Amino acid sequence: MESIFHEKQEGSLCAQHCLNNLLQGEYFSPVELSSIAHQLDEEERMRMAEGGVTSEDYRTFLQPSGNMDDSGFFSIQVISNALKVWGLELILFNSPEYQRLRIDPINERSFICNYKEHWFTVRKLGKQWFNLNSLLTGPELISDTYLALFLAQLQQEGYSIFVVKGDLPDCEADQLLQMIRVQQMHRPKLIGEELAQLKEQRVHKTDLERVLEANDGSGMLDEDEEDLQRALALSRQEIDMEDEEADLRRAIQLSMQGSSRNISQDMTQTSGTNLTSEELRKRREAYFEKQQQKQQQQQQQQQQGDLSGQSSHPCERPATSSGALGSDL
Numbered sequence: 001m002e003s004i005f006h007e008k009q010e011g012s013l014c015a016q017h018c019l020n021n022l023l024q025g026e027y028f029s030p031v032e033l034s035s036i037a038h039q040l041d042e043e044e045r046m047r048m049a050e051g052g053v054t055s056e057d058y059r060t061f062l063q064p065s066g067n068m069d070d071s072g073f074f075s076i077q078v079i080s081n082a083l084k085v086w087g088l089e090l091i092l093f094n095s096p097e098y099q100r101l102r103i104d105p106i107n108e109r110s111f112i113c114n115y116k117e118h119w120f121t122v123r124k125l126g127k128q129w130f131n132l133n134s135l136l137t138g139p140e141l142i143s144d145t146y147l148a149l150f151l152a153q154l155q156q157e158g159y160s161i162f163v164v165k166g167d168l169p170d171c172e173a174d175q176l177l178q179m180i181r182v183q184q185m186h187r188p189k190l191i192g193e194e195l196a197q198l199k200e201q202r203v204h205k206t207d208l209e210r211v212l213e214a215n216d217g218s219g220m221l222d223e224d225e226e227d228l229q230r231a232l233a234l235s236r237q238e239i240d241m242e243d244e245e246a247d248l249r250r251a252i253q254l255s256m257q258g259s260s261r262n263i264s265q266d267m268t269q270t271s272g273t274n275l276t277s278e279e280l281r282k283r284r285e286a287y288f289e290k291q292q293q294k295q296q297q298q299q300q301q302q303q304q305g306d307l308s309g310q311s312s313h314p315c316e317r318p319a320t321s322s323g324a325l326g327s328d329l
Helices: 014-023 030-049 056-061 076-084 096-101 144-156 172-177 191-214 220-256 261-271 277-311 322-328
Strands: 089-092 110-115 118-125 128-131 140-142 160-165
Touching (some): 030 076, 118 172, 128 144, 140 144
Antiparallel strands (some): 110 160, 118 128
């Protein structure tokens, strides 16, 4: 790719870039193309003057040149006359003359494309095709199978395509690519896209430098990293605490199953409040202690009942009324 000559866009000099990329060298300058344009204007003026210098057509012709303008644009006539110096000719790609020849585009050597005053070259170098558009950051490789689709797409978008007929001058890239084939991993970007990307990178770099200067450039990145680590540690602690609280609540609720209704209601209300792990632990211990005390009291009462039963006569039965017996049943 480095051996391919590729002029990038400057101003509106796309016609100059188109010709030089086609010929693979700095063959034309704006001054030379302007000279060709002035010569064409003079020839057209002389032909118009033959019909009378007072005619409407002549006065219209005296308006600014149609072959060039101050921005650097040059017409197809200027490009065609510049190529005649090298014995090259332009034929409209979809003209009846070219269609009559029935030539496959892949068998051509180069094309010149134009759309809305922009010119660029598509040329075969060695055995491969390249899009040498000056608006690209570099040559774009075009496969043989894609060439016909590429030209058809340009025509559909409104481009005028001209076939360059004749022998192009020898160039280093053509000789080198006759022996090797190149591969392109990434297609070149438009110059505007590259400039926008570089500008964005410069803005980010400037902002970073400004922040570094504001912090005297001392350990700002380390401090940011430490802050991030602390925030992550705190978030993990909060998550662990929430998990622990949830486990304690579930344990209390499970331990309360089968207990009295009042205790269950108290603990249900407590589980809905936001308690710390320590408070939950203390309440759980208090609950278990209360349960143990209750069990001890029940055991003591049972023992006292057994003792009183043993002291009474074994055949003696307490007298009960029928109402008391019914309530017991």
